[in-house]
Structure formats: C-alpha cells, structure tokens
Amino acid sequence: xxxxxxxxxxxxxxxxxxxxxxxxxxxxxxxxxxxxxxxxxxxxxxxxxxxxxxxxxxxxxxxxxxxxxxxxxxxxxxxxxxxxxxxxxxxxxxxxxxxxxxxxxxxxxxxxxxxxxxxxxxxxxxxxxxxxxxxxxxxxxxxxxxxxxxxxxxxxxxxxxxxxxxxxxxxxxxxxxxxxxxxxxxxxxxxxxxxxxxxxxxxxxxxxxxxxxxxxxxxxxxxxxxxxxxxxxxxxxxxxxxxxxxxxxxxxxxxxxxxxxxxxxxxxxxxxxxxxxxxxxxxxxx
Amino acid sequence: xxxxxxxxxxxxxxxxxxxxxxxxxxxxxxxxxxxxxxxxxxxxxxxxxxxxxxxxxxxxxxxxxxxxxxxxxxxxxxxxxxxxxxxxxxxxxxxxxxxxxxxxxxxxxxxxxxxxxxxxxxxxxxxxxxxxxxxxxxxxxxxxxxxxxxxxxxxxxxxxxxxxxxxxxxxxxxxxxxxxxxxxxxxxxxxxxxxxxxxxxxxxxxxxxxxxxxxxxxxxxxxxxxxxxxxxxxxxxxxxxxxxxxxxxxxxxxxxxxxxxxxxxxxxxxxxxxxxxxxxxxxxxxxxxxxxxxxxxxxxxxxxxxxxxxxxxxxxxxxxxxxxxxxxxxxxxxxxxxxxxxxxxxxxxxxxxxxxxxxxxxxxxxxxxxxxxxxxxxxxxxxxxxxxxxxxxxxxxxxxxxxxxxxxxxxxxxxxxxxxxxxxxxxxxxxxxxxxxxxxxxxxxxxxxxxxxxxxxxxxxxxxxxxxxxxxxxxxxxxxxxxxxxxxxxxxxxxxxxxxxxxxxxxxxxxxxxxxxxxxxxxxxxxxxxxxxxxxxxxxxxxxxxxxxxxxxxxxxxxxxxxxxxxxxxxxxxxxxxxxxxxxxxxxxxxxxxxxxxxxxxxxxxxxxxxxxxxxxxxxxxxxxxxxxxxxxxxxxxxxxxxxxxxxxxxxxxxxxxxxxx
Numbered sequence: 008x009x010x011x012x013x014x015x016x017x018x019x020x021x022x023x024x025x026x027x028x029x030x031x032x033x034x035x036x037x038x039x040x041x042x043x044x045x046x047x048x049x050x051x052x053x054x055x056x057x058x059x060x061x062x063x064x065x066x067x068x069x070x071x072x073x074x075x076x077x078x079x080x081x082x083x084x085x086x087x088x089x090x091x092x093x094x095x096x097x098x099x100x101x102x103x104x105x106x107x108x109x110x111x112x113x114x115x116x117x118x119x120x121x122x123x124x125x126x127x128x129x130x131x132x133x134x135x136x137x138x139x140x141x142x143x144x145x146x147x148x149x150x151x152x153x154x155x156x157x158x159x160x161x162x163x164x165x166x167x168x169x170x171x172x173x174x175x176x177x178x179x180x181x182x183x184x185x186x187x188x189x190x191x192x193x194x195x196x197x198x199x200x201x202x203x204x205x206x207x208x209x210x211x212x213x214x215x216x217x218x219x220x221x222x223x224x225x226x227x228x229x230x231x232x233x234x235x236x237x238x239x240x241x242x243x244x245x246x247x248x249x250x251x252x253x254x255x256x257x258x259x260x261x262x263x264x265x266x267x268x269x270x271x272x273x274x275x276x277x278x279x280x281x282x283x284x285x286x287x288x289x290x291x292x293x
Numbered sequence: 294x295x296x297x298x299x300x301x302x303x304x305x306x307x308x309x310x311x312x313x314x315x316x317x318x319x320x321x322x323x324x325x326x327x328x329x330x331x332x333x334x335x336x337x338x339x340x341x342x343x344x345x346x347x348x349x350x351x352x353x354x355x356x357x358x359x360x361x362x363x364x365x366x367x368x369x370x371x372x373x374x375x376x377x378x379x380x381x382x383x384x385x386x387x388x389x390x391x392x393x394x395x396x397x398x399x400x401x402x403x404x405x406x407x408x409x410x411x412x413x414x415x416x417x418x419x420x421x422x423x424x425x426x427x428x429x430x431x432x433x434x435x436x437x438x439x440x441x442x443x444x445x446x447x448x449x450x451x452x453x454x455x456x457x458x459x460x461x462x463x464x465x466x467x468x469x470x471x472x473x474x475x476x477x478x479x480x481x482x483x484x485x486x487x488x489x490x491x492x493x494x495x496x497x498x499x500x501x502x503x504x505x506x507x508x509x510x511x512x513x514x515x516x517x518x519x520x521x522x523x524x525x526x527x528x529x530x531x532x533x534x535x536x537x538x539x540x541x542x543x544x545x546x547x548x549x550x551x552x553x554x555x556x557x558x559x560x561x562x563x564x565x566x567x568x569x570x571x572x573x574x575x576x577x578x579x580x581x582x583x584x585x586x587x588x589x590x591x592x593x594x595x596x597x598x599x600x601x602x603x604x605x606x607x608x609x610x611x612x613x614x615x616x617x618x619x620x621x622x623x624x625x626x627x628x629x630x631x632x633x634x635x636x637x638x639x640x641x642x643x644x645x646x647x648x649x650x651x652x653x654x655x656x657x658x659x660x661x662x663x664x665x666x667x668x669x670x671x672x673x674x675x676x677x678x679x680x681x682x683x684x685x686x687x688x689x690x691x692x693x694x695x696x697x698x699x700x701x702x703x704x705x706x707x708x709x710x711x712x713x714x715x716x717x718x719x720x721x722x723x724x725x726x727x728x729x730x731x732x733x734x735x736x737x738x739x740x741x742x743x744x745x746x747x748x749x750x751x752x753x754x755x756x757x758x759x760x761x762x763x764x765x766x767x768x769x770x771x772x773x774x775x776x777x778x779x780x781x782x783x784x785x786x787x788x789x790x791x792x793x794x795x796x797x798x799x800x801x802x803x804x805x806x807x808x809x810x811x812x813x814x815x816x817x818x819x820x821x822x823x824x825x826x827x828x829x830x831x832x833x834x835x836x837x838x839x840x841x842x843x844x845x846x847x848x849x850x851x852x853x854x855x856x857x858x859x860x861x862x863x864x865x866x867x868x869x870x871x872x873x874x875x876x877x878x879x880x881x882x883x884x885x886x887x888x889x890x891x892x893x894x895x896x897x898x899x900x901x902x903x904x905x906x907x908x909x910x911x912x913x914x915x916x917x918x919x920x921x922x923x924x925x926x927x928x929x930x931x932x933x934x935x936x937x938x939x940x941x942x943x944x945x946x947x948x949x950x951x952x953x954x955x
Contacts, residue, residue, distance in 0.1 A: 120670070138905065147427035148413070149421070167411075168408050173350075174518040174523070178669060183409065187337075209409060223832050254837045256841065258863075262862035276906035
C-alpha cells in the first residue's frame with residue numbers, strides 16, 4: 008500500500024521533528040485563526056479530548072497537552088473486507104440504534120454496487136475520515152474539525168446548515184436533519200462532536216464512534232457486524248480488529264489482501280480500506 | 294428638458310394614485326405570504342421545502358444566484374455607460390442603480406431560507422473558515438452591496454440639492470428635511486463637481502470587478518466541490534455572463550414599468566430600450582456560447598459523472614426544461630432583438646420577460662441536476678417543489694417592484710443633475726469641443742465594518758453515573774467468573790502435556806522472539822508450527838492476541854521470529870514501554886488444547902507505523918491568497934469610505950457662508 012520507510016524512529020528523547028501532522032500546512036480555520044491571535048486550537052482540542060479529560064483523574068491519561076497531541080498517538084482507520092460481506096445491513100442498524108438516527112440516515116450505508124458481471128455486491132460505506140477532507144475545507148464556519156487522531160467530526164453546536172459539506176463529500180457520507188429529529192432514547196447527555204445529538208438544521212455523519220475508541224470499545228457497526236467484515240484499526244500501532252475477535256497486523260493485512268481505497272484519484276486520502284471480494288471492480292465505473 | 298426631468302422626478306412624490314395603492318398592497322401581500330412560508334419552514338425544518346439528502350441544494354440557492362445576478366445588470370450597465378461616457382444613459386442610471394441595490398439586498402436575504410440554521414449566520418463573522426468559498430461569498434456580497442449603495446447614493450446629492458432649492462412645495466415635510474440634510478452645502482461649485490465626478494468615476498471602476506468577484510465566488514461555491522458539472526472551470530465566467538444577461542433584462546422591465554407608471558415617455562425613449570436590447574442580445578449570444586462550451590467536453594469524453602448528469606439534462610428527466618431554457622430563454626430573445634420588426638419597446642419587454650424566468654430555470658437545472666446525482670452509485674435522487682419555496686420565491690420577486698416603488702417615493706426617480714448636465718454639455722459640445730463630462734454630488738452612506746473575531750467553542754462534558762454503576766456491578770460479576778476459570782486452569786497442567794516457553798530480546802532496533810517447544814515426551818519437538826503473537830488492550834480487555842505469523846521449530850524445538858529490520862508490511866514495535874509477546878502451539882491431536890507462553894519485553898526503540906498523507910498540493914499558495922484577498926478587501930472598503938468622506942468634505946467646505954450647523 009504505502010511506503011513506510013521514511014518515518015523517523017520514535018526514541019525516548021521526545022517527539023520527532025517530522026511527526027507534525029500535515030493539517031498544519033493546510034488552510035483550516037484552526038491554524039489561520041491561531042495566527043490571528045485567537046486560541047481556537049485550544050478550544051478545539053478541549054472538545055476533542057473531553058472524555059479523556061473527564062477520565063484523566065482515574066487513568067492518568069492526560070493527552071491534552073498540545074505538544075504531545077501533535078505526535079499522533081492513534082490514526083484510526085477502518086478496513087472493510089468485502090469478501091465476507093453478505094449485505095445484511097446489521098452495521099447500519101447497529102449504528103442507527105446507537106445514534107438515534109432515522110431510517111434514511113445511513114451513517115454507514117450498504118450500497119448495492121454493480122459488478123462487471125452484471126450482478127451486484129454489497130459495499131458498506133462509513134465516513135472515509137479523509138486525511139484531506141473536502142468537507143472540512145469547505146465548511147464556511149469551520150464546524151468540521153479533524154482531530155489529532157485523524158477523525159473528521161462535526162461540531163453540531165457550530166453547524167450553520169449551509170450543506171456545503173454535503174456538496175463536497177465525494178462519498179455521499181453526510182446527512183442533514185431536514186426536520187425535528189426524534190428524541191434520543193438513551194440517557195440524556197451533552198452533545199459533543201464525538202457523540203453528537205441530532206439537531207434540526209444541522210448535518211450529521213459517521214463518527215467512527217469516536218467516544219468509544221479511547222476506551223478500547225469497538226464502534227457500533229464493527230461490533231454489530233456478524234460476519235466480521237468491518238475492522239477498526241489504528242495505523243500508528245498497526246493493529247486492526249473486527250467484531251468477531253479477529254486481530255490482525257494492519258499493514259500486513261492490507262498489503263497481503265491488496266486493499267484499495269475508494270476514489271483514490273481524488274487525493275482525499277481516505278482512511279477506509281476495502282479488500283475486494285464478491286467480484287466487484289473498484290476503481291472501474293465510478 | 295431640465296424642467297421635464299425635475300417635474301418627472303417629483304411625480305412619485307405626489308399623492309399616490311389608487312393604482313399605486315392596489316399594486317403596493319398586492320405586492321405586500323405576496324411578500325407577506327412568503328414570510329409566512331418561511332416561518333413555517335423554520336418550525337418544520339427544511340424538509341417542508343422538499344429538500345432531502347440528495348437534493349441538499351435546490352431552489353433557494355438558485356434564487357440567491359438569480360437575484361444577486363440581476364443586481365449585476367443594473368450596477369454594471371450604469372457603471373459601463375458612465376465610464377464610456379454614453380450620454381444616452383442619463384435617464385436610466387438612477388433606475389438601474391436602484392434596481393441593483395434592491396435586488397442585491399433581496400438576494401442576500403434569500404440566503405436565510407437557504408440555510409438550515411439561520412440563527413447562527415453570525416458565525417460567518419465570529420468563526421469564519423478562510424478556506425471556504427461560502428465565506429468569501431459572504432465577503433464579496435457584503436463588499437459589493439456596500440459599493441452598490443455608495444454608487445447609488447453619491448449621485449443623489451446634487452439631485453437632492455436641486456429639488457430642495459427649487460421644488461420644496463412638491464417635496465413634503467419629511468423629504469424636505471432629508472434632502473436638506475443630505476445635500477447641505479452643495480452649491481454645484483466646480484470644485485464640488487470635480488470631486489464628485491472623481492469619486493463616481495472611481496466607484497464605477499471598482500464596481501465592475503466587484504460584481505465580477507461576487508458572481509465568480511458564487512460559482513466557485515459550486516465549482517470547488519468535486520461534483521460532476523459543478524466542478525468546471527468555465528463556471529465563474531459563465532455565472533458572470535448569466536448575471537449580466539438577466540440583469541439587463543431586469544433593467545429593461547424596470548424601465549418599462551416606471552415609464553408607463555409615471556408617464557416618462559418623453560424622457561425614456563424607444564431608443565433606450567433598443568440600445569439595452571442590443572446589450573441583451575450580446576449577452577444572450579455569449580451565454581448560449583458558454584452553455585455549449587460548458588456541456589460539450591463532458592458529453593464528448595463520456596466520463597461517468599458528467600455523462601450521467603448531461604444525459605439527464607439534455608435527453609433525460611430535465612430535457613424538457615433545458616431545451617425550454619435554450620429556446621425560450623436564449624434563442625427567442627436573440628431573435629426579438631435581431632429582427633427589425635420586433636426591435637421596439639414591446640419586443641424588448643417581451644424578450645426581457647422571457648429571459649428572467651428562463652434564467653432562473655437554468656439556475657434550478659444546474660443546481661438540482663448535479664446535487665441529486667449520487668456520486669457513489671451513479672443514480673439520481675429527486676427533488677419536488679412544495680408550496681413553501683414557491684411562496685418564498687414569489688415573495689422575493691414581488692419584493693423587487695415593491696421596494697423600488699417605495700424607494701422612489703423617497704429619492705428622485707431620475708438623475709436630474711446628470712441629465713441637466715449632459716444637456717448642457719451637449720449644447721457646449723455643439724458650440725465648441727472643450728470639456729469632458731462631470732457628474733456630481735455627495736452623500737452619506739453608512740459602513741459596517743466586518744470584524745474578525747474568534748470564538749472559543751466550549752463543550753460541556755456529560756457522563757452518566759447510573760450507567761457507570763450498572764457497568765461496575767456487571768464487571769464485578771464477570772471478574773469473579775474469570776477468576777474462577779483462571780484458578781481452575783493450572784490444575785490441568787501435567788507432565789504428559791507438551792509445553793512451550795517464549796523469550797524475547799530487543800537489540801539494534803529489532804526484537805527477537807524465541808520459542809522452545811517441548812513435546813509430551815519431554816523431548817524438544819521439531820517440525821511443529823509455532824504461532825507468534827503480541828497482545829493489545831487497545832481495543833478492550835481482556836488483551837487480544839494479534840498474530841505475527843507462524844514459524845516451524847527446528848530440531849532443538851526452537852522457533853525464532855525477528856521483528857523490525859527493513860522488511861515492509863511486517864509488524865514492528867510501535868510503542869515504547871513494556872509489550873507482551875507470546876507464542877502458541879496447537880497439538881495435532883483432536884482434543885488437545887493450544888498451549889501458549891508469553892513474555893514481556895521492554896521496548897526502547899519504536900516507530901509509528903503511520904505515514905501521514907502528503908499535504909494538499911498548493912496549500913501554501915492558498916495561505917498567501919487569503920492574505921492577499923484580505924488586503925484587497927480592506928483596500929476596497931477603505932477606498933469606498935474615502936469617497937463618501939471626500940464628497941462630504943468638499944460639500945461642506947465649499948459651501949456658501951450662510952449655513953452653519955454642528
């Protein structure tokens with residue numbers, strides 16, 4: 008897949024100079040405003056790590072220092088092994104149940120994709136968590152944020168409802184609350200980008216269950232998949248696991264199975280990998 | 294002519310006729326219905342307007358483009374005619390500029406129903422994302438609105454002075470006060486005229502690129518997404534021409550309406566309409582050409598996205614509407630201007646009446662087509678109008694004549710001073726060719742500075758103690774169970790079972806794992822597959838084994854695995870600190886259980902397996918662009934404010950010594 012030969016070694020001396028994520032070179036509200044003297048970066052970080060902070064006293068995991076956060080501790084990704092997907096949509100249902108979504112709001116959607124033999128194959132599509140996310144660049148109020156761990160999240164407390172992100176997303180992964188959303192069935196809790204509570208007039212999308220990941224829990228779709236199709240992985244620690252308890256060395260798994268990413272040519276650098284199966288021909292067609 | 298213009302400008306100030314009242318009330322009712330529809334949409338959400346996840350942009354953004362677009366016509370027609378010294382412009386400029394101001398305000402207001410969460414629109418100021426086209430839309434529209442108000446207001450000063458001095462009886466009390474204030478000190482002295490002419494010349498020049506910027510950025514809000522047909526380089530110039538085209542059409546209609554309503558036939562002649570018709574025809578031809586150029590390459594290549602969208606447009610669902618636009622909105626207006634026997638006021642008005650709704654239709658097509666195209670599956674969603682957006686759109690359309698009728702109850706309908714001056718100039722011209730043209734005047738405009746602020750967004754944390762408590766009890770039960778299993782297990786260990794031990798050592802950036810397998814007979818077991826693994830608790834406890842591959846034991850019953858080195862796509866330690874490794878062996882006999890052994894190695898050399906994606910190409914240029922754009926915008930605002938200040942100063946400085954007020 009990707010070359011991994013040039014990374015500096017992480018020694019005990021401290022964070023390597025080259026490990027700063029590339030997002031600091033791109034045009035985001037966060038870094039421009041920071042140069043204008045606004046401490047927006049601190050604000051965004053405190054949102055991102057809110058649950059860590061709440062747990063900091065217990066686990067002594069204080070990951071909120073900016074310098075530390077720059078050397079990404081995790082790089083979450085997903086691997087979708089289409090060889091075993093039977094299109095049952097349990098992933099969609101688990102997700103919708105967890106996030107109180109309407110039926111048409113398919114944060115992970117299972118598409119019936121045409122294959123070259125005239126049939127179709129099921130293809131689950133979560134948010135691709137792009138490393139160059141078009142949705143983030145285009146949001147007029149910077150309501151899309153990308154965490155240091157590579158999760159692209161929506162701050163529904165800031166979303167102005169312009170839907171520019173829906174236009175920009177090449178994977179159609181975004182859903183709008185066109186009417187008043189149903190009241191959440193779970194216990195009331197504050198809306199965060201990691202676990203958003205739907206609001207009328209704002210956008211929503213897959214969050215990789217960002218509130219679960221720091222606690223070693225699997226996203227709802229991954230644990231809900233009875234076929235072990237979906238793997239949640241970490242590109243830093245090089246591990247991926249699925250809901251059936253299978254664990255793999257991520258880089259080896261991707262390499263050996265010739266994993267591909269959707270619409271590679273767009274330069275979005277998605278963090279979702281597909282392992283072809285069921286005879287589909289990714290890359291041909293759309 | 295002087296007195297005709299003055300008298301004509303006073304006509305709207307008289308007691309309104311019954312027709313005026315009927316028209317205003319009817320238009321106000323339509324506007325009111327639109328506002329009511331918007332309130333309903335606010336309550337019910339945008340779903341009541343027919344929007345859905347596939348038609349995420351539809352009628353409202355098309356309305357925004359249409360109304361801000363027609364504004365361009367008024368402003369640019371007036372500016373270009375002013376700059377080129379076309380003297381026939383004089384009776385048209387005030388109406389054209391007024392139309393520009395009114396329509397840009399309506400177009401901007403239409404952003405409100407387009408937005409899902411309009412209460413947060415202030416965030417465009419408090420927390421803008423500088424890489425977003427929509428933010429720059431906002432900046433461009435605000436700047437253009439300010440400039441068009443200045444452009445409208447500056448020439449009012451001499452007119453107000455003329456009317457205030459000579460025609461107070463026809464003005465009424467409130468207008469007299471307003472005109473006195475706005476034109477105080479204006480004597481028409483040569484220096485005042487020179488300054489006003491200079492200011493107007495400058496604003497005329499500025500308003501053209503400003504209008505270009507507005508429609509370009511509107512186009513880029515679409516073109517900077519990756520959607521087929523939106524993602525086209527031709528879109529910005531095409532939007533600009535579309536705006537000019539529909540804008541000229543609206544100027545023709547406004548002129549015709551006021552000409553008939555206030556009987557201005559002696560001032561606005563058929564030749565005005567015909568000349569505007571020529572401009573209209575130029576833009577019609579240009580727009581048709583650009584439309585062809587827009588659609589040809591994508592249709593020719595046949596790439597799935599554009600091919601699907603263009604098929605849908607030209608021979609599919611939207612074909613009827615598209616060809617209706619091309620013929621009714623493009624060819625027929627062109628013909629109406631081209632054919633001599635329709636090249637008259639009626640012909641031009643019919644052409645303009647066709648152009649406006651057809652250009653709106655074209656905007657609907659170019660928004661809805663690509664929006665409903667699903668870029669993953671290549672299928673189309675649907676959009677159906679409901680009465681809500683139709684009511685809001687009609688309200689916006691009704692607001693144009695309504696606001697214009699009200700506006701020209703307050704300000705003079707015609708640029709009296711300009712007309713008188715051009716008359717005078719033409720007389721002088723005939724005598725001897727000497728002077729260049731001077732328009733005049735001054736006024737006050739208000740500026741609202743845009744402040745860039747940042748706002749920290751805080752989020753509160755919420756945890757549920759009840760959940761924690763229940764989970765704790767469950768965990769306790771589970772722990773007791775696990776302890777029971779764990780203590781029972783070693784009792785099975787006996788000399789008859791095979792055993793495995795694993796040791797590991799780190800050195801030179803590599804980790805070597807060595808597993809020794811002892812068979813049931815107590816001897817080393819050769820040719821047996823030993824599966825190495827490491828454990829992780831990253832995805833929950835108990836620790837999960839992650840397989841590293843299996844190695845066959847040698848004659849000494851030893852299997853070795855080396856991690857690290859230069860091999861690609863193989864695991865190497867990624868974290869510093871203690872890490873647990875292990876090896877396991879599954880005996881071949883049917884009922885045998887796998888045996889495992891683990892060891893913990895203190896890793897000192899690790900590296901992240903993650904290679905960040907390369908930065909977006911040209912991102913650095915983008916940063917520079919932002920700084921350049923902010924500088925330009927600041928310069929524009931300062932220049933515009935300076936023009937107001939300049940005219941105001943010369944107005945007050947050159948006045949005759951009579952009046953003195955604080």
